[in-house]
Amino acid sequence: MSMPGEVSGVKTEPMLSVRELSVSFIQYARGLKQQLLEVINGLSIELYPGEVVAVVGSSGSGKSLLAHAVLGILPGNAIVSGDMQFGGEILTSKRQSTLRGTEIAFVPQSVNYLDPLMKVGAQVKAAVKQGSKREVQQKIFKRYHLDKNVENLYPFQLSGGMARRILVAGALVGNARLVIADEPTPGLHPAVVKETLHHLRELSDEGRAVMLITHDIKAALEYADRIAVFYAGTTLETANVADFSGDGSDLRHPYSKALWKALPQNDFVSLPGFQPASGELPQGCLFAPRCHMFKDLCKEKRPKERSLRGGKVRCHYAT
Amino acid sequence: MPLKALEVGFHYYNGPWVVSNFSFMINPGQIIGLYGPSGSGKSTIARLLAGFEKPRAGQVLLDGKPMPVKGNNPVQLVLQHPEKAVNPRWQLEQTIYEGWRPNAEIMDSFGISNKWLKRWPNELSSGELQRFCVIRALGPETRYLIADEMTTMLDAVTQAQIWEAVLRIAARRNLGLIVVSHEMSLLNRFCHEIVNLDSYDRSGLVYN
Ligand SMILES: Nc1ncnc2c1ncn2[C@@H]1O[C@H](COP(=O)(O)OP(=O)(O)OP(=O)(O)O)[C@@H](O)[C@H]1O
Ligand code: SF4
Ligand SMILES: [Mg+2]
Numbered sequence: 001m002s003m004p005g006e007v008s009g010v011k012t013e014p015m016l017s018v019r020e021l022s023v024s025f026i027q028y029a030r031g032l033k034q035q036l037l038e039v040i041n042g043l044s045i046e047l048y049p050g051e052v053v054a055v056v057g058s059s060g061s062g063k064s065l066l067a068h069a070v071l072g073i074l075p076g077n078a079i080v081s082g083d084m085q086f087g088g089e090i091l092t093s094k095r096q097s098t099l100r101g102t103e104i105a106f107v108p109q110s111v112n113y114l115d116p117l118m119k120v121g122a123q124v125k126a127a128v129k130q131g132s133k134r135e136v137q138q139k140i141f142k143r144y145h146l147d148k149n150v151e152n153l154y155p156f157q158l159s160g161g162m163a164r165r166i167l168v169a170g171a172l173v174g175n176a177r178l179v180i181a182d183e184p185t186p187g188l189h190p191a192v193v194k195e196t197l198h199h200l201r202e203l204s205d206e207g208r209a210v211m212l213i214t215h216d217i218k219a220a221l222e223y224a225d226r227i228a229v230f231y232a233g234t235t236l237e238t239a240n241v242a243d244f245s246g247d248g249s250d251l252r253h254p255y256s257k258a259l260w261k262a263l264p265q266n267d268f269v270s271l272p273g274f275q276p277a278s279g280e281l282p283q284g285c286l287f288a289p290r291c292h293m294f295k296d297l298c299k300e301k302r303p304k305e306r307s308l309r310g311g312k313v314r315c316h317y318a319t
Numbered sequence: 320m321p322l323k324a325l326e327v328g329f330h331y332y333n334g335p336w337v338v339s340n341f342s343f344m345i346n347p348g349q350i351i352g353l354y355g356p357s358g359s360g361k362s363t364i365a366r367l368l369a370g371f372e373k374p375r376a377g378q379v380l381l382d383g384k385p386m387p388v389k390g391n392n393p394v395q396l397v398l399q400h401p402e403k404a405v406n407p408r409w410q411l412e413q414t415i416y417e418g419w420r421p422n423a424e425i426m427d428s429f430g431i432s433n434k435w436l437k438r439w440p441n442e443l444s445s446g447e448l449q450r451f452c453v454i455r456a457l458g459p460e461t462r463y464l465i466a467d468e469m470t471t472m473l474d475a476v477t478q479a480q481i482w483e484a485v486l487r488i489a490a491r492r493n494l495g496l497i498v499v500s501h502e503m504s505l506l507n508r509f510c511h512e513i514v515n516l517d518s519y520d521r522s523g524l525v526y527n
Binding site: 060075270 | 356399407430443444501
Protein backbone atom coordinates (compact mmCIF):
# COMPACT_ATOMS: atom_id res chain seq x y z
CA MET A 1 0.00 0.00 0.00
CA SER A 2 1.33 3.46 -0.87
CA MET A 3 1.42 6.26 1.66
CA PRO A 4 -0.89 9.27 1.32
CA GLY A 5 0.58 11.81 -1.04
CA GLU A 6 2.62 9.28 -2.92
CA VAL A 7 1.46 8.62 -6.43
CA SER A 8 3.48 5.70 -7.76
CA GLY A 9 6.37 6.58 -5.51
CA VAL A 10 6.42 10.30 -6.31
CA LYS A 11 5.58 12.58 -3.41
CA THR A 12 2.89 15.12 -4.29
CA GLU A 13 1.82 18.24 -2.45
CA PRO A 14 -1.35 18.16 -0.39
CA MET A 15 -4.37 19.77 -2.05
CA LEU A 16 -5.62 20.92 1.33
CA SER A 17 -3.55 21.25 4.44
CA VAL A 18 -4.94 22.38 7.77
CA ARG A 19 -2.48 22.88 10.61
CA GLU A 20 -3.21 23.63 14.26
CA LEU A 21 -6.61 25.05 13.44
CA SER A 22 -8.54 26.59 16.29
CA VAL A 23 -12.04 28.04 16.10
CA SER A 24 -13.72 29.92 18.93
CA PHE A 25 -17.01 31.74 19.20
CA ILE A 26 -17.41 35.02 21.04
CA GLN A 27 -20.41 34.73 23.26
CA TYR A 28 -22.05 37.60 25.04
CA ALA A 29 -22.98 36.60 28.53
CA ARG A 30 -24.99 38.67 31.00
CA GLY A 31 -23.88 42.28 31.50
CA LEU A 32 -22.05 42.52 28.15
CA LYS A 33 -19.36 40.20 29.46
CA GLN A 34 -17.61 38.46 26.60
CA GLN A 35 -16.75 34.83 26.69
CA LEU A 36 -14.68 32.78 24.27
CA LEU A 37 -15.97 29.33 23.49
CA GLU A 38 -13.38 27.11 21.85
CA VAL A 39 -15.00 24.55 19.54
CA ILE A 40 -12.00 23.37 17.48
CA ASN A 41 -8.52 23.13 18.95
CA GLY A 42 -5.18 22.13 17.49
CA LEU A 43 -6.75 20.32 14.55
CA SER A 44 -4.56 19.18 11.65
CA ILE A 45 -5.60 17.31 8.54
CA GLU A 46 -4.25 16.89 5.02
CA LEU A 47 -5.94 15.85 1.79
CA TYR A 48 -3.97 14.76 -1.25
CA PRO A 49 -5.10 14.76 -4.87
CA GLY A 50 -6.70 11.47 -5.77
CA GLU A 51 -7.89 10.49 -2.33
CA VAL A 52 -11.10 10.33 -0.35
CA VAL A 53 -10.57 11.06 3.32
CA ALA A 54 -13.50 10.16 5.53
CA VAL A 55 -14.09 12.21 8.65
CA VAL A 56 -16.00 10.28 11.31
CA GLY A 57 -16.44 10.77 15.03
CA SER A 58 -18.51 12.17 17.80
CA SER A 59 -21.46 14.42 17.06
CA GLY A 60 -20.52 17.91 18.05
CA SER A 61 -16.81 17.23 17.55
CA GLY A 62 -16.39 20.01 14.97
CA LYS A 63 -16.71 18.13 11.68
CA SER A 64 -19.12 20.61 10.14
CA LEU A 65 -17.26 23.58 11.57
CA LEU A 66 -14.01 22.34 10.00
CA ALA A 67 -15.82 22.31 6.66
CA HIS A 68 -17.20 25.80 7.28
CA ALA A 69 -13.75 27.05 8.30
CA VAL A 70 -12.15 25.78 5.09
CA LEU A 71 -14.93 27.36 3.02
CA GLY A 72 -14.85 30.59 4.99
CA ILE A 73 -18.53 30.50 5.92
CA LEU A 74 -18.32 30.52 9.70
CA PRO A 75 -20.63 33.01 11.44
CA GLY A 76 -19.33 36.50 12.16
CA ASN A 77 -18.63 35.87 15.84
CA ALA A 78 -16.10 33.12 15.05
CA ILE A 79 -12.38 33.62 15.61
CA VAL A 80 -10.12 31.39 13.54
CA SER A 81 -6.42 30.77 14.05
CA GLY A 82 -3.93 28.32 12.57
CA ASP A 83 -2.81 27.67 9.05
CA MET A 84 -4.95 26.56 6.11
CA GLN A 85 -3.52 26.07 2.64
CA PHE A 86 -5.18 25.11 -0.61
CA GLY A 87 -2.92 24.12 -3.52
CA GLY A 88 0.11 25.23 -1.52
CA GLU A 89 -1.15 28.77 -0.96
CA ILE A 90 -2.61 30.30 2.18
CA LEU A 91 -6.39 30.39 2.26
CA THR A 92 -7.22 34.01 2.93
CA SER A 93 -10.85 35.01 3.26
CA LYS A 94 -10.60 36.72 -0.12
CA ARG A 95 -9.34 33.53 -1.73
CA GLN A 96 -11.99 31.52 0.03
CA SER A 97 -14.75 33.57 -1.49
CA THR A 98 -13.40 33.16 -5.03
CA LEU A 99 -12.69 29.44 -4.58
CA ARG A 100 -16.03 28.64 -2.98
CA GLY A 101 -18.33 27.02 -5.50
CA THR A 102 -15.60 27.01 -8.17
CA GLU A 103 -12.44 25.22 -7.02
CA ILE A 104 -13.93 24.06 -3.73
CA ALA A 105 -17.39 22.48 -3.77
CA PHE A 106 -19.52 21.88 -0.71
CA VAL A 107 -22.42 19.57 0.06
CA PRO A 108 -23.83 20.98 3.33
CA GLN A 109 -25.32 18.82 6.08
CA SER A 110 -28.43 20.93 6.43
CA VAL A 111 -30.97 21.28 3.63
CA ASN A 112 -31.58 24.79 4.95
CA TYR A 113 -28.67 25.87 2.72
CA LEU A 114 -30.83 25.86 -0.41
CA ASP A 115 -31.97 29.31 -1.51
CA PRO A 116 -35.66 29.35 -0.57
CA LEU A 117 -36.55 31.95 -3.21
CA MET A 118 -34.96 30.33 -6.23
CA LYS A 119 -36.21 27.41 -8.31
CA VAL A 120 -33.93 24.45 -7.78
CA GLY A 121 -33.17 23.93 -11.47
CA ALA A 122 -31.77 27.46 -11.61
CA GLN A 123 -29.76 26.87 -8.44
CA VAL A 124 -28.04 23.86 -9.99
CA LYS A 125 -27.55 25.68 -13.31
CA ALA A 126 -25.82 28.52 -11.51
CA ALA A 127 -23.23 26.04 -10.25
CA VAL A 128 -22.29 24.84 -13.75
CA LYS A 129 -18.96 26.32 -14.81
CA GLN A 130 -18.27 24.62 -18.13
CA GLY A 131 -20.39 23.74 -21.16
CA SER A 132 -24.06 24.42 -21.71
CA LYS A 133 -25.59 25.14 -18.32
CA ARG A 134 -28.89 23.68 -19.38
CA GLU A 135 -27.46 20.43 -20.73
CA VAL A 136 -25.14 19.84 -17.80
CA GLN A 137 -27.94 20.49 -15.34
CA GLN A 138 -30.29 18.11 -17.12
CA LYS A 139 -27.63 15.44 -17.22
CA ILE A 140 -26.96 15.62 -13.50
CA PHE A 141 -30.70 15.62 -12.73
CA LYS A 142 -30.95 12.39 -14.65
CA ARG A 143 -27.98 10.91 -12.84
CA TYR A 144 -29.63 11.64 -9.48
CA HIS A 145 -33.08 10.40 -10.55
CA LEU A 146 -34.65 13.84 -10.39
CA ASP A 147 -37.64 14.25 -12.69
CA LYS A 148 -37.60 17.03 -15.22
CA ASN A 149 -40.49 18.84 -13.53
CA VAL A 150 -38.44 19.14 -10.32
CA GLU A 151 -36.45 21.93 -12.05
CA ASN A 152 -39.35 24.29 -11.57
CA LEU A 153 -39.93 23.59 -7.91
CA TYR A 154 -38.90 25.74 -4.97
CA PRO A 155 -37.06 24.15 -2.04
CA PHE A 156 -40.16 24.07 0.18
CA GLN A 157 -41.89 21.87 -2.39
CA LEU A 158 -39.24 19.14 -2.16
CA SER A 159 -39.20 16.01 -0.01
CA GLY A 160 -36.19 15.64 2.27
CA GLY A 161 -34.57 13.14 -0.06
CA MET A 162 -35.11 15.36 -3.12
CA ALA A 163 -33.58 18.35 -1.35
CA ARG A 164 -30.49 16.30 -0.44
CA ARG A 165 -30.12 15.19 -4.05
CA ILE A 166 -30.33 18.78 -5.25
CA LEU A 167 -27.56 19.74 -2.82
CA VAL A 168 -25.38 16.89 -4.07
CA ALA A 169 -26.13 17.63 -7.71
CA GLY A 170 -25.43 21.34 -7.25
CA ALA A 171 -22.07 20.67 -5.59
CA LEU A 172 -20.80 17.97 -7.94
CA VAL A 173 -21.91 19.54 -11.20
CA GLY A 174 -19.07 22.08 -11.24
CA ASN A 175 -15.42 21.47 -11.84
CA ALA A 176 -14.06 21.73 -8.31
CA ARG A 177 -10.67 20.32 -7.34
CA LEU A 178 -11.69 19.81 -3.74
CA VAL A 179 -15.08 18.46 -2.71
CA ILE A 180 -16.22 18.65 0.90
CA ALA A 181 -19.36 16.59 1.50
CA ASP A 182 -20.95 16.88 4.95
CA GLU A 183 -23.23 13.88 5.51
CA PRO A 184 -24.36 13.76 1.87
CA THR A 185 -26.35 10.53 1.91
CA PRO A 186 -28.52 9.78 4.94
CA GLY A 187 -32.15 9.24 4.09
CA LEU A 188 -31.52 8.64 0.40
CA HIS A 189 -32.61 5.62 -1.57
CA PRO A 190 -29.84 2.98 -1.58
CA ALA A 191 -29.42 3.37 -5.33
CA VAL A 192 -28.88 7.11 -4.90
CA VAL A 193 -26.53 6.60 -1.95
CA LYS A 194 -24.43 4.33 -4.11
CA GLU A 195 -24.53 6.76 -7.01
CA THR A 196 -23.41 9.64 -4.78
CA LEU A 197 -20.53 7.79 -3.15
CA HIS A 198 -19.51 6.34 -6.48
CA HIS A 199 -19.55 9.83 -7.97
CA LEU A 200 -17.29 11.12 -5.17
CA ARG A 201 -14.89 8.22 -5.75
CA GLU A 202 -14.92 8.93 -9.48
CA LEU A 203 -14.04 12.57 -8.86
CA SER A 204 -11.12 11.61 -6.65
CA ASP A 205 -9.91 9.07 -9.19
CA GLU A 206 -9.74 11.96 -11.66
CA GLY A 207 -7.20 13.58 -9.33
CA ARG A 208 -9.47 15.69 -7.14
CA ALA A 209 -9.53 15.43 -3.36
CA VAL A 210 -12.67 14.56 -1.40
CA MET A 211 -13.48 15.05 2.26
CA LEU A 212 -16.41 12.82 3.17
CA ILE A 213 -17.89 13.67 6.57
CA THR A 214 -20.11 10.82 7.65
CA HIS A 215 -21.51 8.74 10.49
CA ASP A 216 -21.90 5.84 8.10
CA ILE A 217 -18.68 3.99 8.85
CA LYS A 218 -19.64 1.17 6.49
CA ALA A 219 -19.79 3.61 3.56
CA ALA A 220 -16.54 5.24 4.67
CA LEU A 221 -14.81 1.87 4.65
CA GLU A 222 -16.06 1.10 1.19
CA TYR A 223 -15.17 4.38 -0.51
CA ALA A 224 -12.42 6.14 1.47
CA ASP A 225 -8.65 5.77 1.51
CA ARG A 226 -8.05 7.07 5.01
CA ILE A 227 -10.25 7.81 7.98
CA ALA A 228 -9.85 10.66 10.46
CA VAL A 229 -11.57 10.22 13.82
CA PHE A 230 -12.76 13.43 15.50
CA TYR A 231 -13.58 14.07 19.14
CA ALA A 232 -14.15 17.27 21.11
CA GLY A 233 -12.74 19.56 18.43
CA THR A 234 -9.70 17.65 17.28
CA THR A 235 -8.47 14.51 15.50
CA LEU A 236 -7.74 11.67 17.88
CA GLU A 237 -6.62 9.29 15.17
CA THR A 238 -5.98 8.97 11.46
CA ALA A 239 -6.31 5.36 10.41
CA ASN A 240 -6.21 3.29 7.29
CA VAL A 241 -9.45 1.74 6.15
CA ALA A 242 -8.18 -1.77 6.89
CA ASP A 243 -7.72 -0.90 10.58
CA PHE A 244 -11.49 -0.87 11.04
CA SER A 245 -12.05 -4.61 11.11
CA GLY A 246 -12.50 -7.55 13.45
CA ASP A 247 -12.51 -6.50 17.09
CA GLY A 248 -10.90 -3.15 16.24
CA SER A 249 -7.52 -4.06 17.76
CA ASP A 250 -5.65 -2.56 14.78
CA LEU A 251 -7.06 0.85 15.66
CA ARG A 252 -4.84 3.07 17.76
CA HIS A 253 -7.01 5.26 19.98
CA PRO A 254 -9.37 3.91 22.66
CA TYR A 255 -12.11 6.21 21.33
CA SER A 256 -11.83 4.85 17.78
CA LYS A 257 -12.08 1.34 19.19
CA ALA A 258 -15.16 2.31 21.19
CA LEU A 259 -16.73 3.89 18.10
CA TRP A 260 -16.17 0.70 16.13
CA LYS A 261 -17.53 -1.51 18.91
CA ALA A 262 -20.62 0.67 19.32
CA LEU A 263 -21.91 -0.08 15.83
CA PRO A 264 -25.12 -2.12 15.94
CA GLN A 265 -23.52 -4.79 13.78
CA ASN A 266 -20.68 -5.08 16.31
CA ASP A 267 -21.39 -4.86 20.06
CA PHE A 268 -23.80 -1.87 20.29
CA VAL A 269 -22.15 -0.83 23.56
CA SER A 270 -21.90 2.81 24.54
CA LEU A 271 -19.39 4.56 26.79
CA PRO A 272 -20.18 6.15 30.14
CA GLY A 273 -20.59 9.93 30.03
CA PHE A 274 -20.61 12.28 27.04
CA GLN A 275 -18.09 14.21 25.01
CA PRO A 276 -17.12 17.28 27.06
CA ALA A 277 -19.09 20.34 25.97
CA SER A 278 -17.08 23.13 24.37
CA GLY A 279 -15.99 25.52 27.09
CA GLU A 280 -15.75 22.63 29.54
CA LEU A 281 -12.77 20.79 28.07
CA PRO A 282 -10.53 18.90 30.49
CA GLN A 283 -6.99 20.20 30.86
CA GLY A 284 -5.25 16.95 29.89
CA CYS A 285 -6.40 14.37 27.38
CA LEU A 286 -9.82 15.26 25.93
CA PHE A 287 -10.93 11.65 26.18
CA ALA A 288 -9.66 11.12 29.74
CA PRO A 289 -13.04 11.31 31.53
CA ARG A 290 -14.27 8.28 29.53
CA CYS A 291 -11.07 6.31 29.03
CA HIS A 292 -10.50 2.92 30.65
CA MET A 293 -6.72 3.22 30.07
CA PHE A 294 -6.54 6.45 32.03
CA LYS A 295 -3.40 7.12 34.11
CA ASP A 296 -2.23 10.19 36.09
CA LEU A 297 -0.27 11.67 33.19
CA CYS A 298 -3.46 11.78 31.09
CA LYS A 299 -5.02 14.28 33.47
CA GLU A 300 -1.98 16.55 33.49
CA LYS A 301 -0.80 16.63 29.94
CA ARG A 302 -2.71 16.79 26.68
CA PRO A 303 -1.13 14.25 24.30
CA LYS A 304 0.35 15.57 21.04
CA GLU A 305 -0.31 13.93 17.73
CA ARG A 306 2.31 11.28 16.87
CA SER A 307 2.83 8.74 14.12
CA LEU A 308 2.06 5.14 14.93
CA ARG A 309 1.82 2.05 12.74
CA GLY A 310 1.24 3.94 9.48
CA GLY A 311 -1.33 6.26 11.02
CA LYS A 312 -1.53 9.05 13.60
CA VAL A 313 -2.77 9.08 17.16
CA ARG A 314 -3.14 11.49 20.06
CA CYS A 315 -2.75 9.30 23.15
CA HIS A 316 0.09 8.83 25.65
CA TYR A 317 -0.32 5.10 25.85
CA ALA A 318 -1.54 3.89 22.47
CA THR A 319 0.62 1.11 21.03
CA MET B 320 -54.89 1.52 23.90
CA PRO B 321 -53.50 0.03 20.72
CA LEU B 322 -52.48 2.07 17.70
CA LYS B 323 -53.82 0.54 14.51
CA ALA B 324 -53.61 1.02 10.79
CA LEU B 325 -56.40 -0.70 8.86
CA GLU B 326 -55.80 -1.31 5.14
CA VAL B 327 -54.27 2.10 4.79
CA GLY B 328 -53.41 3.55 1.41
CA PHE B 329 -51.77 6.85 0.56
CA HIS B 330 -50.52 8.87 -2.39
CA TYR B 331 -49.37 12.49 -2.70
CA TYR B 332 -51.48 14.76 -4.95
CA ASN B 333 -52.14 12.71 -8.06
CA GLY B 334 -48.89 10.75 -7.76
CA PRO B 335 -48.63 6.97 -7.53
CA TRP B 336 -49.68 5.06 -4.41
CA VAL B 337 -46.72 5.10 -2.02
CA VAL B 338 -48.51 3.01 0.58
CA SER B 339 -51.24 0.56 -0.23
CA ASN B 340 -53.25 -1.90 1.82
CA PHE B 341 -51.03 -1.50 4.87
CA SER B 342 -52.29 -2.97 8.13
CA PHE B 343 -50.45 -2.78 11.41
CA MET B 344 -51.03 -2.87 15.16
CA ILE B 345 -48.94 -1.96 18.17
CA ASN B 346 -49.73 -2.10 21.89
CA PRO B 347 -48.22 -0.15 24.78
CA GLY B 348 -44.88 -1.60 25.82
CA GLN B 349 -44.21 -3.10 22.40
CA ILE B 350 -41.20 -2.24 20.22
CA ILE B 351 -41.77 -2.82 16.53
CA GLY B 352 -39.25 -2.15 13.78
CA LEU B 353 -40.23 -0.92 10.31
CA TYR B 354 -37.56 -1.92 7.88
CA GLY B 355 -37.15 -0.88 4.29
CA PRO B 356 -34.91 1.20 2.06
CA SER B 357 -35.74 4.87 1.57
CA GLY B 358 -38.53 5.10 -0.93
CA SER B 359 -40.25 2.02 0.42
CA GLY B 360 -42.87 4.26 1.99
CA LYS B 361 -41.76 3.89 5.57
CA SER B 362 -41.57 7.62 6.29
CA THR B 363 -45.04 8.05 4.83
CA ILE B 364 -46.30 5.27 7.10
CA ALA B 365 -44.64 7.00 10.05
CA ARG B 366 -46.45 10.25 9.15
CA LEU B 367 -49.77 8.44 8.73
CA LEU B 368 -49.46 6.69 12.10
CA ALA B 369 -48.61 9.99 13.79
CA GLY B 370 -51.65 11.64 12.22
CA PHE B 371 -49.55 14.07 10.12
CA GLU B 372 -51.17 12.80 6.92
CA LYS B 373 -54.73 11.61 6.38
CA PRO B 374 -54.97 8.20 4.71
CA ARG B 375 -56.57 8.19 1.23
CA ALA B 376 -57.87 4.72 1.96
CA GLY B 377 -58.45 2.81 5.19
CA GLN B 378 -57.98 4.36 8.62
CA VAL B 379 -55.59 4.94 11.52
CA LEU B 380 -57.11 4.41 14.95
CA LEU B 381 -55.82 5.11 18.44
CA ASP B 382 -57.72 3.17 21.07
CA GLY B 383 -60.39 2.43 18.45
CA LYS B 384 -60.95 6.12 17.65
CA PRO B 385 -59.56 8.47 15.03
CA MET B 386 -56.52 10.42 16.20
CA PRO B 387 -57.31 13.35 18.51
CA VAL B 388 -56.85 16.69 16.80
CA LYS B 389 -56.52 18.85 19.90
CA GLY B 390 -53.86 18.96 22.60
CA ASN B 391 -50.49 17.26 22.70
CA ASN B 392 -50.40 14.37 20.30
CA PRO B 393 -50.07 11.08 22.22
CA VAL B 394 -48.30 9.71 19.15
CA GLN B 395 -45.00 11.57 18.75
CA LEU B 396 -42.82 11.48 15.66
CA VAL B 397 -39.07 12.18 15.63
CA LEU B 398 -37.49 12.62 12.21
CA GLN B 399 -33.99 12.29 10.91
CA HIS B 400 -33.26 15.98 10.31
CA PRO B 401 -33.68 18.03 13.48
CA GLU B 402 -33.04 21.40 11.84
CA LYS B 403 -36.38 21.10 10.04
CA ALA B 404 -38.21 20.19 13.25
CA VAL B 405 -37.39 23.18 15.44
CA ASN B 406 -38.28 26.83 15.23
CA PRO B 407 -35.09 28.62 14.17
CA ARG B 408 -36.14 31.78 16.00
CA TRP B 409 -36.54 30.07 19.38
CA GLN B 410 -33.80 29.35 21.85
CA LEU B 411 -33.63 25.66 22.71
CA GLU B 412 -35.07 26.32 26.13
CA GLN B 413 -38.29 27.59 24.58
CA THR B 414 -38.44 24.68 22.13
CA ILE B 415 -38.22 22.08 24.84
CA TYR B 416 -40.33 23.77 27.52
CA GLU B 417 -43.14 24.36 25.07
CA GLY B 418 -44.17 20.75 25.54
CA TRP B 419 -42.99 19.83 29.03
CA ARG B 420 -40.29 20.29 31.67
CA PRO B 421 -37.98 17.30 31.75
CA ASN B 422 -36.05 16.86 35.00
CA ALA B 423 -32.28 17.00 35.33
CA GLU B 424 -31.93 13.23 35.32
CA ILE B 425 -33.50 12.99 31.86
CA MET B 426 -31.46 15.89 30.51
CA ASP B 427 -28.30 14.21 31.82
CA SER B 428 -29.11 10.84 30.32
CA PHE B 429 -29.26 12.52 26.92
CA GLY B 430 -26.03 14.40 27.58
CA ILE B 431 -27.64 17.83 27.28
CA SER B 432 -25.45 20.58 28.70
CA ASN B 433 -27.34 23.30 30.58
CA LYS B 434 -25.43 25.90 28.60
CA TRP B 435 -27.10 24.77 25.39
CA LEU B 436 -30.53 25.89 26.62
CA LYS B 437 -29.75 29.52 25.83
CA ARG B 438 -28.47 28.78 22.31
CA TRP B 439 -30.21 29.10 18.97
CA PRO B 440 -30.69 25.94 16.87
CA ASN B 441 -27.96 26.93 14.37
CA GLU B 442 -25.48 27.12 17.24
CA LEU B 443 -25.62 23.39 17.92
CA SER B 444 -24.42 20.45 15.86
CA SER B 445 -27.07 18.27 14.19
CA GLY B 446 -26.54 15.49 16.69
CA GLU B 447 -26.84 17.82 19.67
CA LEU B 448 -30.02 19.33 18.29
CA GLN B 449 -31.48 15.89 17.66
CA ARG B 450 -31.16 15.00 21.33
CA PHE B 451 -33.41 17.97 22.14
CA CYS B 452 -35.97 16.71 19.64
CA VAL B 453 -35.97 13.25 21.24
CA ILE B 454 -36.55 14.64 24.73
CA ARG B 455 -39.23 17.00 23.47
CA ALA B 456 -41.13 14.00 22.10
CA LEU B 457 -41.04 12.14 25.42
CA GLY B 458 -43.50 14.37 27.31
CA PRO B 459 -45.89 12.95 29.92
CA GLU B 460 -48.79 12.62 27.44
CA THR B 461 -46.81 10.56 24.95
CA ARG B 462 -48.07 6.96 24.54
CA TYR B 463 -46.27 6.06 21.34
CA LEU B 464 -42.97 7.23 19.93
CA ILE B 465 -42.27 6.83 16.23
CA ALA B 466 -38.53 7.13 15.58
CA ASP B 467 -37.99 7.67 11.86
CA GLU B 468 -34.24 7.24 11.30
CA MET B 469 -33.92 9.05 14.63
CA THR B 470 -30.25 8.23 15.25
CA THR B 471 -28.96 8.07 11.67
CA MET B 472 -27.23 11.43 12.12
CA LEU B 473 -25.51 10.40 15.36
CA ASP B 474 -22.17 8.73 15.87
CA ALA B 475 -22.35 5.07 16.92
CA VAL B 476 -21.41 5.66 20.58
CA THR B 477 -24.06 8.36 21.03
CA GLN B 478 -26.56 6.28 19.08
CA ALA B 479 -26.14 3.35 21.50
CA GLN B 480 -26.41 5.75 24.42
CA ILE B 481 -29.58 7.46 23.19
CA TRP B 482 -31.27 4.14 22.61
CA GLU B 483 -30.33 2.99 26.11
CA ALA B 484 -32.00 6.11 27.50
CA VAL B 485 -35.10 5.87 25.27
CA LEU B 486 -35.60 2.16 25.97
CA ARG B 487 -35.32 2.77 29.71
CA ILE B 488 -37.93 5.53 29.62
CA ALA B 489 -40.21 3.52 27.33
CA ALA B 490 -40.07 0.53 29.69
CA ARG B 491 -40.76 2.68 32.73
CA ARG B 492 -43.75 4.43 31.14
CA ASN B 493 -44.96 1.47 29.11
CA LEU B 494 -44.67 3.37 25.84
CA GLY B 495 -45.01 1.72 22.46
CA LEU B 496 -42.08 2.29 20.11
CA ILE B 497 -42.10 2.15 16.32
CA VAL B 498 -38.54 2.22 15.08
CA VAL B 499 -38.17 3.07 11.41
CA SER B 500 -34.77 2.32 9.94
CA HIS B 501 -32.90 1.21 6.85
CA GLU B 502 -30.48 -0.59 9.13
CA MET B 503 -31.52 -4.13 10.01
CA SER B 504 -28.63 -4.53 12.45
CA LEU B 505 -30.01 -1.68 14.57
CA LEU B 506 -33.58 -3.06 14.57
CA ASN B 507 -32.31 -6.52 15.48
CA ARG B 508 -30.80 -5.09 18.63
CA PHE B 509 -34.01 -4.38 20.51
CA CYS B 510 -37.20 -4.78 18.46
CA HIS B 511 -39.69 -7.45 19.50
CA GLU B 512 -40.92 -7.71 15.95
CA ILE B 513 -39.81 -6.34 12.58
CA VAL B 514 -42.10 -5.47 9.69
CA ASN B 515 -40.24 -5.71 6.41
CA LEU B 516 -41.69 -3.21 3.93
CA ASP B 517 -39.58 -4.62 1.15
CA SER B 518 -41.95 -7.54 1.05
CA TYR B 519 -45.00 -5.31 0.59
CA ASP B 520 -46.24 -5.01 -2.94
CA ARG B 521 -45.75 -1.48 -4.23
CA SER B 522 -46.29 -0.26 -7.71
CA GLY B 523 -43.83 2.34 -8.89
CA LEU B 524 -40.53 2.85 -7.12
CA VAL B 525 -40.17 6.28 -5.56
CA TYR B 526 -36.73 7.74 -4.89
CA ASN B 527 -38.23 9.64 -1.94
N1 LIG C 1 -22.50 29.35 16.41
C1 LIG C 1 -22.07 28.57 17.40
N2 LIG C 1 -21.87 29.07 18.64
C2 LIG C 1 -21.42 28.29 19.65
N3 LIG C 1 -21.14 26.96 19.52
C3 LIG C 1 -21.31 26.41 18.32
C4 LIG C 1 -21.79 27.16 17.19
N4 LIG C 1 -21.88 26.34 16.12
C5 LIG C 1 -21.47 25.13 16.56
N5 LIG C 1 -21.13 25.16 17.88
C6 LIG C 1 -20.61 24.03 18.69
O1 LIG C 1 -19.44 23.54 18.08
C7 LIG C 1 -19.33 22.14 18.25
C8 LIG C 1 -19.02 21.50 16.91
O2 LIG C 1 -20.15 21.61 16.04
P1 LIG C 1 -20.23 20.89 14.62
O3 LIG C 1 -21.52 21.30 14.02
O4 LIG C 1 -19.01 21.15 13.86
O5 LIG C 1 -20.29 19.35 15.04
P2 LIG C 1 -20.31 18.06 14.09
O6 LIG C 1 -19.07 17.30 14.40
O7 LIG C 1 -20.56 18.44 12.70
O8 LIG C 1 -21.53 17.23 14.71
P3 LIG C 1 -22.69 16.34 13.99
O9 LIG C 1 -22.07 15.01 13.76
O10 LIG C 1 -23.71 16.27 15.07
O11 LIG C 1 -23.13 17.06 12.77
C9 LIG C 1 -20.63 21.69 18.87
O12 LIG C 1 -20.43 21.38 20.23
C10 LIG C 1 -21.55 22.88 18.72
O13 LIG C 1 -22.43 22.98 19.82
S1 SF4 D 1 -3.99 9.80 26.72
FE1 SF4 D 1 -4.67 8.62 28.47
S2 SF4 D 1 -6.82 9.20 28.76
FE2 SF4 D 1 -6.19 9.88 26.75
S3 SF4 D 1 -6.82 8.24 25.41
FE3 SF4 D 1 -4.68 7.86 25.93
S4 SF4 D 1 -4.78 6.56 27.73
FE4 SF4 D 1 -6.80 7.41 27.48
MG1 LIG E 1 -22.15 18.22 11.45
